[in-house]
Amino acid sequence: MFLSTYEKQLDGKRRLLIPQEFRTSENGAEHGVFCFFSVESDCLEAGGDKLMAEYVALIESLPFGDDWRTALEETVYAGQKPLAYDSGGRITLPEGLIEDAGLTDDVVIVGMGPRFQIWDRARWMSRKEERRQLARRAMRERGEFGRRRLPGNDQ
Template sequence: MGSGVFLSTYEKQLDGKRRLLIPQEFRTAENGAEHGVFCFPSIEADCLEAGGDALFAEYRAVIESLPFGDPYRSALEASIFGEQKPLAYDSGGRITLPEHLCEEVELADTVVIYGVGERFQIWNKAKWSAHRAEQRRVARDGLAKFGEMRRAAASGGAA
């Protein structure tokens, strides 16, 4: 169950040397993160995004699907390839986050590691709480809309 993807949410301590223990469930061959992860500032949220070989391959495929010189491709190349930091685990399963990445998303002390499928995110705890509340609101609204569409389709199909 959940093989090859990052699932669940963990609170972890970021120590004074910016070392962060990555959950053992996230360090697997199935998700390509058994030896380390790559990490960069998220494009969609105020956090760090991280993952293994599977995520890197997915981003690379998206980037390579755009024509060379396309401004979207250039922006993705800069954001993904240019900002990326490959991070290996130490003997205790920790990565050391670069200071500039910690500063960019205001990571200190307690952080939240949030599994979202092919990737995981590393959040400032307070920012994650606000993000989680907003995501739950959007999911609730989306589920209600989906239900309305299904009811409309069912009643339209019966007529």
């Protein structure tokens, strides 16, 4: 799994050091990663073979010709770049992906279980507190939902 958050810098050649903990065979990212503009946020999404398998299963579960399927195919398949590590464990981000995500020299790599995201540091910092509040609300509401479903609880 991709866990933790790392602050990094893109060098002049658009190279980014991927944490060693992320470069493992367990998550399918020992030789490189798939990287594309995120479906859900203004950042890049990346991961290994396991992440790609999840997207393939999701896309193939939709009927051929379905507009949602086509949108996912265009974003994930057409938009992704397979990026191999250099001898130092770095990937080189294509200029188009950097522009799409609005990345500057200061970036944050955010582990999210089966995937990780690459954010512009300023954008990540401005969203962090809002996301924490949303997570708190989700836990509270999920907890309330779970308590309402307990046997004998008529709320």
